[in-house]
Amino acid sequence: LALAPMPTQPVRVVVVGAGPSGLLACINFLNRNANSNDVTYHVTLVERGEDYGALDASGLEKKRSWMIGLSTHGLTAIRRVPSLYEEYVSKVGVPVHATALCVGSRKFEAKSDEIGENYVVDRNFVVAAIARFLKDKFETSKYLTQRYNTKVNFVDSDERRIFVRDQNGRDEYIPYDLLIGCDGVRSQVRAALVANHRDFESSVGDIFNRYKSVHIELPEHLDGNMIYITPQCLPNFNGIALPETGGKVNLAMGCPTSAKVPAALESDDVTAVADYLRDNFKAFALPCEAVAKQWVAQPWNTTGMVHCNFYHRWPLTGGKHTCARRLGKTQRAVVMCGVCGFRWRCGSKCSWVVW
Ligand SMILES: Cc1cc2nc3c(=O)[nH]c(=O)nc-3n(C[C@H](O)[C@H](O)[C@H](O)COP(=O)(O)OP(=O)(O)OC[C@H]3O[C@@H](n4cnc5c(N)ncnc54)[C@H](O)[C@@H]3O)c2cc1C
Structure with a gap:
């Protein structure tokens, strides 16, 4: 993350959404605190749902959702965090060594060394594993605040604050210096961003519907x-x-x-x-x-998939251009991270955003 002069110290980072990308973003910011003398991040995680990391195995079993296949870029983002894959994520899913295309009763098979690795895991299970890691490593850190059962209803990018409501109906503003939108396919953060930046316009299309x-x-x-x-x-x-x-x-x-x-x-x-x-x-x-x-x-x-004009164009997916974007004045930054529905690229996207 290339940092312009900081508006405050520590930098108030608000991450919206405790899915895989939001949790990873939190971990990456908190790890930076340990590894850098220059900037300190105070991370606030805001999630409208419950904390799956607090559930035991039988509680989690009742929360099964859908299976997702993590391929190289998702796994790379996870493995970049020491021990996260080995001690947490690898316990909750299944490594895949081959994929078969079944046409009628005929099968065409390709091994992982031809088409890349894949790891299949229930979405809520991988969320729980990463959330447990976050707890184990940072729960007592003064630089982490976790706000579960708290929904972001509005992003006020002029004043750099989000408007949230908790499970008891209490409303509150949370200020930020840097806002990371990891809030899924119907993102409030994206909605705030596209209001001002046409590059980020996106549409939801279908996979199978x-x-x-x-x-x-x-x-x-x-x-x-x-x-x-x-x-x-x-x-x-x-x-x-x-x-x-x-x-x-x-x-x-x-x-x-x-x-x-x-x-x-x-x-x-x-x-x-x-x-x-x-x-x-x-x-x-x-x-x-x-x-x-x-x-x-x-x-x-x-089910549907977000297609974003900015993130899905060639220079960002393989070209030579720098993957950086200045969004408005530095003091008014709203940074979108991983706007596409397939958000696993977030781990690397975080470090590409210049603000
Ligand atoms: C059937 C199906 C199959 C899929 N298969 C794959 C696959 O094979 N590979 C793959 O990579 N992906 C797959 N996906 C997509 C996968 O679920 C996403 O890639 C992944 O969950 C994205 O993670 P994320 O952290 O970006 O967002 P999400 O997992 O969507 O998490 C977003 C979080 O934000 C929270 N949130 C949303 N709005 C607010 C708000 N206003 N305030 C506070 N919190 C909010 C939500 O509660 C949620 O916890 C599949 C999806 C489906 C439905």
């Missing part, structure tokens, strides 16, 4: 350290099977909102769904009854 996701025992003939990508695994449906801890697999199948969903998959009849899966799913042997039971018991989920 309506989907359901089941957790099943590893089917016979599947490898517990492989990813299986299953395009058109059912008519109009794409799918992905990701390995989980405990010898399980998370299978998600979905389609664009514009696609026609077969009547059987809309029904709440377990037998109808199981029969449909048996007739149509060819990628691997599926425990159709078990899948059908979970299928009918859940509503459709939706």
Whole structure:
């Protein structure tokens, strides 16, 4: 992070969002305190949800969310923090050694040394692991304030402060010198930024837009350290099977909102769904009854991806230009970090922002 003259000492850093990127950003700032004599950061983490790092294993099991695959840039950001991967993150997910593309019943396989490494983990599990690291290393630090169950409702970039409400309905302003937006796909910080900087305009597009996701025992003939990508695994449906801890697999199948969903998959009849899966799913042997039971018991989920004009253009993804941006006057800085929905690049983006 290249620092212009500091408005105050210590620098008040506010990180919005305690997802993987927000937690990593906090750790990186706090580590800088230990490694630098020049600048001290006082980090305030603001998260609207609960602290998964405070849950024990059974509490966390009830908070399962969706599986994410971390590839090289995400893993690099994590490994840059000594012991974070080895002692925390590596305990909660599954390393992947190969990926298979399943077309009908045929498989095309590529090993990780050809296509890069991958580590699959439940989003809330990796959040809990990084949050535990933050607690273990910095909970008693006078430079860290954690504000869970506190929602950012507004960014007042003129006055350099955010307006928050806690779980008891108490409103408050929190001032900042540097604001880091790690608040996910519908970011308040991004909203404040795009109001003034057209480069950061973004749109939300779809990956597969309506989907359901089941957790099943590893089917016979599947490898517990492989990813299986299953395009058109059912008519109009794409799918992905990701390995989980405990010898399980998370299978998600979905389609664009514009696609026609077969009547059987809309029904709440377990037998109808199981029969449909048996007739149509060819990628691997599926425990159709078990899948059908979970299928009918859940509503459709939706998912989308943020596409940002600035971060997704060539100079930032591989060109030679410096990845730096001055946003307004130094004294009025609002810095957006990792604006894309796929936020794992944040670890490196933090150090690219000049303000
Ligand atoms: C089905 C599915 C599959 C995915 N697969 C992958 C994958 O394979 N690989 C991958 O890299 N990514 C994947 N993703 C995306 C992945 O979830 C994100 O990349 C990752 O969670 C981004 O981390 P983040 O810290 O930037 O944001 P998030 O994890 O979204 O965290 C944002 C945090 O900000 C908090 N927050 C939001 N608004 C406010 C507010 N106003 N005030 C306070 N706090 C706020 C939220 O509560 C949340 O904790 C997938 C997502 C889905 C839904």
